[in-house]
Amino acid sequence: MDEARLKERVAAFLSENDPDGDRLEFLRARFDAGLAWVWFPEGLGGLGISRELQQVVERELAHTPQLDGGVQGIGLGMAAPTILAFGTEEQKRRFLRPLWTGEEIWCQLFSEPGAGSDLATLGTRAVRDGDEWVVDGQKVWTSGAHHSRWAILVTRTDPDVPKHRGMTYFVCDMHAPGVDVRPLRQITGEAEFNEVFLTGVRLPDDLRLGEVGDGWRVAQTTLMNERVAIGGGPVRRGGGMVGAVLEFWREHPELRTHDLHQRLLSLWVEAEVTRLSGARLREQLAAGQPGPEGSGMKLSFAKLNQALSGLDIELRRDLGYDDWAFRRSETVDFYGRGPGYRYLRAKGNSIEGGTSEILRNIISERVLGLPSEPRVDKDVPWKDLPR
Amino acid sequence: MTSLLYSEVEEELRAAVRGLLADRCPPAAVLERAESDPYDLDLWKTLAGEIGVAGLLIPEEHGGAGASASEVAVVLEELGRGVAPVPFFTSSVLATRALVQAGAAGLLERLADGRSTAALAVSFAASPYHPSRGSSVRSADGRLSGTVTGVAGADVADVLLVPADGGLYHVEGAQVAAVSSLDLTRPVATVTLDGAEATRLGDVDVAEVLRFGAGLLASEQYGVAQWCLDTTLAYVKERHQFARPIGSFQAIKHRLADLWLDVVRARAAARGAAADGSPVSVAVAQAWNAGVAVRVAEEALQLHGGIGMTWEHPVHLYLKRAKATEIALGTPGDHREALASLAEVPGPERGQQ
Ligand SMILES: Cc1cc2nc3c(=O)[nH]c(=O)nc-3n(C[C@H](O)[C@H](O)[C@H](O)COP(=O)(O)OP(=O)(O)OC[C@H]3O[C@@H](n4cnc5c(N)ncnc54)[C@H](O)[C@@H]3O)c2cc1C
Numbered sequence: 001m002d003e004a005r006l007k008e009r010v011a012a013f014l015s016e017n018d019p020d021g022d023r024l025e026f027l028r029a030r031f032d033a034g035l036a037w038v039w040f041p042e043g044l045g046g047l048g049i050s051r052e053l054q055q056v057v058e059r060e061l062a063h064t065p066q067l068d069g070g071v072q073g074i075g076l077g078m079a080a081p082t083i084l085a086f087g088t089e090e091q092k093r094r095f096l097r098p099l100w101t102g103e104e105i106w107c108q109l110f111s112e113p114g115a116g117s118d119l120a121t122l123g124t125r126a127v128r129d130g131d132e133w134v135v136d137g138q139k140v141w142t143s144g145a146h147h148s149r150w151a152i153l154v155t156r157t158d159p160d161v162p163k164h165r166g167m168t169y170f171v172c173d174m175h176a177p178g179v180d181v182r183p184l185r186q187i188t189g190e191a192e193f194n195e196v197f198l199t200g201v202r203l204p205d206d207l208r209l210g211e212v213g214d215g216w217r218v219a220q221t222t223l224m225n226e227r228v229a230i231g232g233g234p235v236r237r238g239g240g241m242v243g244a245v246l247e248f249w250r251e252h253p254e255l256r257t258h259d260l261h262q263r264l265l266s267l268w269v270e271a272e273v274t275r276l277s278g279a280r281l282r283e284q285l286a287a288g289q290p291g292p293e294g295s296g297m298k299l300s301f302a303k304l305n306q307a308l309s310g311l312d313i314e315l316r317r318d319l320g321y322d323d324w325a326f327r328r329s330e331t332v333d334f335y336g337r338g339p340g341y342r343y344l345r346a347k348g349n350s351i352e353g354g355t356s357e358i359l360r361n362i363i364s365e366r367v368l369g370l371p372s373e374p375r376v377d378k379d380v381p382w383k384d385l386p387r
Numbered sequence: 388m389t390s391l392l393y394s395e396v397e398e399e400l401r402a403a404v405r406g407l408l409a410d411r412c413p414p415a416a417v418l419e420r421a422e423s424d425p426y427d428l429d430l431w432k433t434l435a436g437e438i439g440v441a442g443l444l445i446p447e448e449h450g451g452a453g454a455s456a457s458e459v460a461v462v463l464e465e466l467g468r469g470v471a472p473v474p475f476f477t478s479s480v481l482a483t484r485a486l487v488q489a490g491a492a493g494l495l496e497r498l499a500d501g502r503s504t505a506a507l508a509v510s511f512a513a514s515p516y517h518p519s520r521g522s523s524v525r526s527a528d529g530r531l532s533g534t535v536t537g538v539a540g541a542d543v544a545d546v547l548l549v550p551a552d553g554g555l556y557h558v559e560g561a562q563v564a565a566v567s568s569l570d571l572t573r574p575v576a577t578v579t580l581d582g583a584e585a586t587r588l589g590d591v592d593v594a595e596v597l598r599f600g601a602g603l604l605a606s607e608q609y610g611v612a613q614w615c616l617d618t619t620l621a622y623v624k625e626r627h628q629f630a631r632p633i634g635s636f637q638a639i640k641h642r643l644a645d646l647w648l649d650v651v652r653a654r655a656a657a658r659g660a661a662a663d664g665s666p667v668s669v670a671v672a673q674a675w676n677a678g679v680a681v682r683v684a685e686e687a688l689q690l691h692g693g694i695g696m697t698w699e700h701p702v703h704l705y706l707k708r709a710k711a712t713e714i715a716l717g718t719p720g721d722h723r724e725a726l727a728s729l730a731e732v733p734g735p736e737r738g739q740q
Contacts, residue, residue: 256735276655280391364640371635
């Protein structure tokens with residue numbers, strides 16, 4: 001399908017569905033029309049066409065109800081591509097539509113107190129019991145667990161084999177008995193992430209995603225997509241964080257200094273080449289899966305956000321902070337809050353979704369083909385690893 | 388939206404240029420001739436005539452290929468990767484652009500098939516923002532007088548084009564003195580005109596020519612950076628110290644990962660500038676790529692250890708090209724400063740701070 005035919009299709013959809021009517025009805029109809037994510041297969045919100053063409057749909061539907069990229073981020077960016085790649089037909093049909101419309105929010109139960117960068121050491125156990133699995137363990141830094149209906153969950157199912165082999169991936173029912181979500185207060189004051197205790201949580205086997213023992217491979221798909229989702233979003237020239245700083249900069253000539261000017265120009269250039277690089281990466285992805293090159297986008301994004309949000313505070317000479325109240329976050333909204341919040345929240349950008357150090361490891365090994373450091377953990381059964 | 392990827396035609400052109408360079412001018416050969424006779428004119432003849440790169444930017448009605456800037460950019464990537472000592476950039480990009488502007492049909496036809504090679508007597512230290520830097524040439528009664536310093540490609544050109552007072556002149560009888568240059572593979576010369584006879588070819592907007600050139604130079608810089616990165620990667624995988632390849636040390640891996648990210652963005656910036664050529668895209672590509680080429684060349688040298696410091700290893704050719712090219716057609720700082728107005732990032736008001 002080419003751009004012209006796609007535009008016709010969007011026009012036909014708009015003639016039958018009123019964007020000013022019920023928001024949810026509109027989004028459901030958009031999914032059913034294959035205009036949710038056009039590169040997904042027909043019947044699952046897509047048309048099975050090139051990913052690049054999504055821009056056309058977004059442009060044509062810019063004035064209609066939009067998704068909430070904040071709370072829906074993990075569902076859209078990570079759960080959906082994983083379900084698409086590894087889910088059964090039934091799982092795809094059950095989960096993708098409410099995930100996309102935002103009727104069901106998703107979170108990511110990966111990190112644990114003892115397993116962060118080294119995710120593959122995770123110890124949350126899942127033990128088979130007939131048609132069910134019983135899950136016990138603790139997850140941490142779980143963003144948005146407090147509004148989630150479902151989670152993507154990685155567990156240990158076989159402690160007797162080396163760590164990468166004994167894992168299994170599930171969809172976790174966040175309403176199941178034994179799931180306990182407790183807020184963790186962040187440096188911004190609020191609690192966007194949580195700790196999640198899983199005690200005797202029973203998950204039917206049909207919530208398993210991928211084969212038993214194949215959880216690491218499934219998790220890799222999630223993580224690759226996570227890095228693109230965090231770093232690869234389309235922005236226009238001069239948009240994103242640089243746009244937020246520039247707006248204030250233009251309005252306040254009295255606060256500008258030569259030093260800030262030099263630094264801002266450098267960051268402007270870096271933001272622009274990063275944007276171009278993202279556009280190029282998206283062209284390459286077209287329909288396929290993102291490769292490890294996506295890790296580069298997340299690395300650049302983290303560095304830029306941190307530098308720009310830091311500069312913003314200096315520019316404003318702002319000694320205040322908008323609100324330290326400890327409350328559960330509604331969503332992640334960089335721009336809806338003050339510069340202090342942006343500065344502090346951006347610190348997480350080089351930690352969440354793989355730290356910048358880990359991303360450099362990934363780039364150097366998987367993209368550049370450099371040898372890994374000598375390792376002591378690869379062939380040791382998980383249960384015998386030093387802790 | 389214009390694509391930032393390479394078209395099939397571009398990939399074919401790249402393969403042809405790369406194949407020829409691999410065959411005829413490996414870095415060792417470039418090094419060997421660098422001090423005696425830097426330009427490889429036999430190679431240039433094959434490139435210009437047989438592969439047809441000389442006429443890429445020349446319209447078809449003047450015997451050229453009427454190709455896009457994006458195709459030229461791919462040739463420059465390869466020439467950068469090879470630090471190839473040929474006057475493509477100076478003759479087929481800068482001088483050709485000036486001739487196209489002036490509408491000089493006859494000369495364009497001579498350049499199109501590589502029969503003649505031209506140089507534009509503009510300093511490499513000039514920029515779209517200071518197009519006359521390095522030049523004191525004036526016209527009087529159809530004759531030109533003055534000097535231009537830092538002119539690249541003039542010593543191998545048989546057609547010398549001199550801009551003066553808004554016009555483009557074809558000059559014979561200029562004095563061209565090569566100077567000992569930082570960039571061994573693209574040395575510069577001082578052009579002196581002492582009442583030289585000159586034929587006015589038409590009007591020329593030197594700033595526009597330099598902007599066009601600067602946008603494309605970003606592709607050459609990307610090619611230089613890519614060679615340095617590739618060569619260093621190969622070296623750190625081979626070289627062992629402490630019973631391990633040095634490329635397995637994280638301190639080295641992380642540096643290379645960061646360089647890779649810079650190079651990836653340099654490629655996108657170069658493609659962007661070639662595709663649209665707007666003042667913003669050109670300034671962005673130059674502000675970024677010039678620095679990246681220098682940084683990667685410097686890191687390449689460092690990560691080669693002692694061998695990197697030798698005359699024998701070609702990395703210095705790339706470092707010299709990168710550093711000289713950082714100045715050419717505007718420094719990164721010049722281009723960033725230009726962005727202050729181009730991208731509406733105004734500076735402090737006078738007396739501020
Ligand atoms: C805001 C935020 C939101 C998050 N949301 C989620 C979520 O929704 N779901 C989820 O599962 N997780 C989430 N995380 C967790 C995140 O993925 C982890 O924090 C991250 O992977 C790092 O793990 P860690 O905290 O255990 O740090 P560690 O792994 O202990 O790392 C500590 C330091 O050591 C460095 N380090 C570790 N290993 C190496 C190495 N091999 N080489 C060099 N340096 C190394 C790290 O880079 C880091 O600087 C979130 C984190 C943040 C900050």
